[in-house]
Amino acid sequence: MLYKFKQRFFLDRPIYFDVAFSYTDVQEHIFEIKNCLKIGHQDVNCAVVDVLRATTTIISSLHNECSEIYPVISKNAAKIKARELRKKNIKKKILLAGEKDGKALEGFDLGNSPSNFERKIVGNNILIISTSNGTKAIHAVKEQENVFLFSLANLSATASSIMKPIMKNYNLLVVCSGREGKYCEEDFIASGLLIKRIISLFNKKEYICSDSAKASILIANFYKEDIYQALLDCSWGKHLIKLGLKKDLEFCSRTDWSNVVPKFKNGKIIVS
Amino acid sequence: MLYKFKQRFFLDRPIYFDVAFSYTDVQEHIFEIKNCLKIGHQDVNCAVVDVLRATTTIISSLHNECSEIYPVISKNAAKIKARELRKKNIKKKILLAGEKDGKALEGFDLGNSPSNFERKIVGNNILIISTSNGTKAIHAVKEQENVFLFSLANLSATASSIMKPIMKNYNLLVVCSGREGKYCEEDFIASGLLIKRIISLFNKKEYICSDSAKASILIANFYKEDIYQALLDCSWGKHLIKLGLKKDLEFCSRTDWSNVVPKFKNGKIIVS
Incomplete structure (x- = not known):
């Protein structure tokens, strides 16, 4: 546990929690x-x-100092986003990551295995990611x-x-x-x-x-x-x-x- | 338990169980x-x-010798079904039952409280039922x-x-x-x-x-x-x-x- 000192909150009315299945x-x-x-x-x-x-991959990337991440909903959307960012002449490296049905997307820089998003790869770079369900x-x-x-x-x-x-x-x-x-x-x-x-x-x-x-x-x-x-x-x-x-x-x-x-x-x- | 003697089944391959939430x-x-x-x-x-x-209401009705039940998906569909059955000159009494948002449907014979579907009411009769989710x-x-x-x-x-x-x-x-x-x-x-x-x-x-x-x-x-x-x-x-x-x-x-x-x-x- 990273949190040694737990802050206590006092509320004036109850919080409503809900969970959506997908x-x-x-x-x-x-x-x-x-x-x-x-x-x-x-x-x-x-x-x-x-x-x-x-989301484990995204946390892993930001933990390793990836500067920003664009989640997109398909392989094509990832390519379009990359083109759009490149047009803006952003100096940072733009990495494409993603998977479909568990498998890495062909031609992309990275799949969706969170341990692969190391500091030397994603640090200070931009990531565009497309996955089957998460994005x-x-x-x-x-x-x-x-x-x-x-x-x-x-x-x-x-x-x-x-x-x-x-x-x-x-x-x-x-x-x-x-x-x-x-x-x-x-x-x-x-x-x-x-x-x-x-x-x-x-x-x-x-x-x-x-x-x-x-x-x-x-x-x-x-x-x-x-x-x-x-x-x-x-x-x-x-x-x-x-x-x-x-x-x-x-x-x-x-x-x-x-x-x-x-x-x-x-x-x-x-x-x- | 009504079942005193449990029959054992031996299968040659596994059964796949799944549950849909709605x-x-x-x-x-x-x-x-x-x-x-x-x-x-x-x-x-x-x-x-x-x-x-x-489904508790339906079981209750059949348990009390209701002869058959037509589940329909709306109040209107219930009325249409009743008209269709009456045209066939079925001799049995046709009862309309149902609810929306928990409340009994206005003008219907019965709501959706299973204890109300007694033998003297549903026995040997036909039931048409419309409910919010079940039907x-x-x-x-x-x-x-x-x-x-x-x-x-x-x-x-x-x-x-x-x-x-x-x-x-x-x-x-x-x-x-x-x-x-x-x-x-x-x-x-x-x-x-x-x-x-x-x-x-x-x-x-x-x-x-x-x-x-x-x-x-x-x-x-x-x-x-x-x-x-x-x-x-x-x-x-x-x-x-x-x-x-x-x-x-x-x-x-x-x-x-x-x-x-x-x-x-x-x-x-x-x-x-």
Whole structure:
């Protein structure tokens, strides 16, 4: 744990926690939160997760001093973005990264294995990244003011950073990237862990959980002893192992090793 | 438990269990199951659940000797169906039942409180029913050959009945009705309980669970001691309590009191 001194927050009304299972669910959840909390014109605070592997890769890159990251939703969009940035004569090196169905995109500089995004490669450079689910999930919430990205790597740092916007709007929608629009276990476990970290920062009674938020905490509690085993057992983890990427599962299971909390705003990810 | 003598089944390959969170998810799940199991032209076995309250009401009605039930997806569709049946000069009484947002539909004979579907009312009569989520979920899988309906009321009976089709196609998709296209806890708990009941009928190693099926078992295990408390705590349960329908939660939490396993085929629900 990087956080030795835990700041305590006292709230005047409960926080509402919700979890969306994938990027396809997001709009309905945002609509319902705004409706329930009667905050039609305000924003919903969002935390997007793709444990295996997009948000872990993004945190890893920013941790290694990548200067900014542009998440895009397809290989083509990545190429268009690169062209656009090059036209602006940006002096920094522009790297293309990404995957589809777990495999690295052909012709790109990097895949989506977070351990490959080393300081000597990404440091002070710009990254454009396209992945199957994670970058779609980030774009699904682009209309909201506060979009944080997290994975197991920065759970506690995210919990602390997110308290400020939460104390304004009293809500948090955790967005699992999922797998092709469907539920995946690893993101749901991370969602439960994040909500638990946030709850630990204030008085226990000051929150309300949606059914899905409640379920995420129960699943996280079940796996608390061994996240790595959960990654080995989940469907996407098994798929990555088949592709020879077991080392990525080890890397992605490491918890709370970074203080970096990425924020997405105006199409760009920077350290918040 | 109604089942004193448990039949044991021995399979030559594992059963694949999957759970869809709501009627909006169903088509993607069916597509993926067919793809994964390479059974493109075969059917996916489906078990639809709406604990609060549609499938409990349907089981209750058939248990009380209602002769057949037509589930429809709207109030208007219910009226059209009634007109169509009356034109056929069916001698049986045709009853209209249903709800929207938890409230009984105006002008209909019955709402969606399962305890109201007594023998003296529904016995030997025909029922047309429209509900917010449950009847939509049933229609979402109407293309499949084997569509069973279950709730807590008939868990063990469903597990036994469903073994025959499962032994043919080696798959089961449990379809939660959910709430307005989103996850709801009570259906997910029932899904986990059904899958556990089925697993108990054969050798433990003869199955594979999708991430969502695995999660449903974990959530069911958490609540095993007190389903009624789970219904009191879930979001739809709280909504029904606000509408003065707490007695429905008590009724719907009662487990394994019926041997009736409804089956949906050609727009009609009958006892399988």
